[in-house]
Amino acid sequence: MAETPSAKRQKSSKDVSYELIYWPGLPGRGEHVRLLLEEAGAEYTDTAQIEDGVKSVLAQIDDKNLGDEHNPPPLAPPILKHGDLLISQTPNILLYLGPRLGLAPKISEDDDGIYIVNGLALTALDGLSNEAHDTHHPITTGLYYEDQKEESKLKAKDYIANRLPKFFGYFERVLKSRASGEGPWLYGGYLTYADLVLFQQCVDGLKFAFPNALKRIEGTGDYKGLFALYDAVKGRPKIKEYLASDRRQKYSQGIYRHYPELDEE
Amino acid sequence: MAETPSAKRQKSSKDVSYELIYWPGLPGRGEHVRLLLEEAGAEYTDTAQIEDGVKSVLAQIDDKNLGDEHNPPPLAPPILKHGDLLISQTPNILLYLGPRLGLAPKISEDDDGIYIVNGLALTALDGLSNEAHDTHHPITTGLYYEDQKEESKLKAKDYIANRLPKFFGYFERVLKSRASGEGPWLYGGYLTYADLVLFQQCVDGLKFAFPNALKRIEGTGDYKGLFALYDAVKGRPKIKEYLASDRRQKYSQGIYRHYPELDEE
Numbered sequence: 001m002a003e004t005p006s007a008k009r010q011k012s013s014k015d016v017s018y019e020l021i022y023w024p025g026l027p028g029r030g031e032h033v034r035l036l037l038e039e040a041g042a043e044y045t046d047t048a049q050i051e052d053g054v055k056s057v058l059a060q061i062d063d064k065n066l067g068d069e070h071n072p073p074p075l076a077p078p079i080l081k082h083g084d085l086l087i088s089q090t091p092n093i094l095l096y097l098g099p100r101l102g103l104a105p106k107i108s109e110d111d112d113g114i115y116i117v118n119g120l121a122l123t124a125l126d127g128l129s130n131e132a133h134d135t136h137h138p139i140t141t142g143l144y145y146e147d148q149k150e151e152s153k154l155k156a157k158d159y160i161a162n163r164l165p166k167f168f169g170y171f172e173r174v175l176k177s178r179a180s181g182e183g184p185w186l187y188g189g190y191l192t193y194a195d196l197v198l199f200q201q202c203v204d205g206l207k208f209a210f211p212n213a214l215k216r217i218e219g220t221g222d223y224k225g226l227f228a229l230y231d232a233v234k235g236r237p238k239i240k241e242y243l244a245s246d247r248r249q250k251y252s253q254g255i256y257r258h259y260p261e262l263d264e265e
Numbered sequence: 266m267a268e269t270p271s272a273k274r275q276k277s278s279k280d281v282s283y284e285l286i287y288w289p290g291l292p293g294r295g296e297h298v299r300l301l302l303e304e305a306g307a308e309y310t311d312t313a314q315i316e317d318g319v320k321s322v323l324a325q326i327d328d329k330n331l332g333d334e335h336n337p338p339p340l341a342p343p344i345l346k347h348g349d350l351l352i353s354q355t356p357n358i359l360l361y362l363g364p365r366l367g368l369a370p371k372i373s374e375d376d377d378g379i380y381i382v383n384g385l386a387l388t389a390l391d392g393l394s395n396e397a398h399d400t401h402h403p404i405t406t407g408l409y410y411e412d413q414k415e416e417s418k419l420k421a422k423d424y425i426a427n428r429l430p431k432f433f434g435y436f437e438r439v440l441k442s443r444a445s446g447e448g449p450w451l452y453g454g455y456l457t458y459a460d461l462v463l464f465q466q467c468v469d470g471l472k473f474a475f476p477n478a479l480k481r482i483e484g485t486g487d488y489k490g491l492f493a494l495y496d497a498v499k500g501r502p503k504i505k506e507y508l509a510s511d512r513r514q515k516y517s518q519g520i521y522r523h524y525p526e527l528d529e530e
Contacts, residue, residue, distance in 0.1 A: 085377050
């Protein structure tokens with residue numbers, strides 16, 4: 001057994017607002033963080049809503065930034081600041097917020113539920129977000145889409161034909177499992193942040209990127225649970241109000257992009 | 266504030282061995298789990314070590330599997346079974362094991378360190394493992410490398426020229442940050458599982474896949490901290506014994522593959 005780490009960081013003050021640091025102008029990975037905060041009605045600030053939001057992000061990811069005594073520098077947004085804690089990586093931020101916002105079981109010695117929720121959220125983020133981005137940038141993020149259009153067509157075709165059914169089928173199976181419990185949710189019969197991730201990644205973003213393909217896929221009737229979950233999240237009063245507000249960023253040149261030539265006809 | 270989840274899962278028995286369920290024949294993502302268990306000297310079983318290991322993995326990811334009342338079915342290995350808990354997704358398994366094995370701060374109300382370690386591990390897994398895999402499968406995992414060789418050359422060239430320096434430079438900066446503390450480690454002056462991930466993903470796997478490029482990169486002297494961390498992990502007595510044992514799987518047709526035409530000359 002390795003020795004137990006002795007260095008302890010100080011407890012962060014929890015009497016302050018959450019601060020989301022993310023690019024303005026697209027929903028992106030920051031959107032998952034927003035959905036949790038909005039569903040919970042939490043107070044937060046968002047650099048996407050301020051005039052020099054881009055500058056705030058750049059300051060954090062500047063390659064001269066060495067962080068502080070508690071926090072290493074982040075590599076990329078989204079970044080969450082809460083008191084003296086500064087963390088990055090989407091699933092990590094969700095893990096921090098979920099139990100605090102009542103959207104996941106508390107992390108404790110006698111409840112392992114958080115690892116189930118974290119696992120489901122990671123699966124949704126992994127398979128359907130990173131890969132969706134790769135449909136328009138299969139070769140490199142350093143080149144424009146236009147310079148890798150032919151490779152993108154191949155990648156998108158494979159994504160729609162093979163990857164989407166794999167992930168949709170998987171989550172449909174999770175929704176049918178006993179562990180999902182009653183109601184439309186993935187785990188334990190209650191709304192968790194894994195449901196919010198699935199809403200955004202698996203359905204909403206894809207409906208924007210590949211509208212024709214998603215319409216056909218919904219029409220097959222093979223993924224009724226998944227689309228019911230989508231509707232259930234969309235109908236939550238706070239989410240509904242949020243989606244209609246100007247706090248919701250419009251899809252643009254981010255993870256999900258709508259190029260008609262990459263969609264089905 | 267959303268209502269607090271009421272469903273609670275039972276506490277898993279912790280008096281049993283860990284069971285790692287992963288493909289035999291390659292280190293892959295299962296390797297991170299092994300490195301934690303080995304460094305901690307924990308008791309575990311590994312399907313890579315048994316005769317019908319492949320069958321054990323397939324049974325878990327069978328698309329008829331609906332899990333049980335506590336656990337939804339997993340999508341893919343690595344999978345960890347511990348008592349009645351069954352979880353998947355590499356960073357999730359590491360999050361579960363890390364604090365238990367003394368390789369991360371305990372998750373508690375007055376210590377946020379786990380979110381720092383989890384964030385660093387996610388960054389290492391994200392940038393250098395998923396992308397490394399894409400260098401030989403940029404278009405689709407559904408085709409052989411030979412069928413996407415030209416695209417692979419473009420992707421590998423970009424990976425070595427742009428992505429490696431970005432991630433290496435980032436971790437070098439983390440190692441220079443005040444939060445890393447004394448000694449060769451990423452965070453808090455002690456060995457955490459983020460160091461083990463970095464060892465495997467960022468250096469060991471890449472040394473196998475792109476030996477020429479890595480030799481040149483080490484020679485620049487720009488990443489002294491990173492290569493010192495690599496050596497420090499490699500020199501840990503239990504890791505050393507493990508790497509020399511037959512419990513360590515050899516590199517093969519996994520994330521890290523050695524195709525000379527994708528390396529530098």
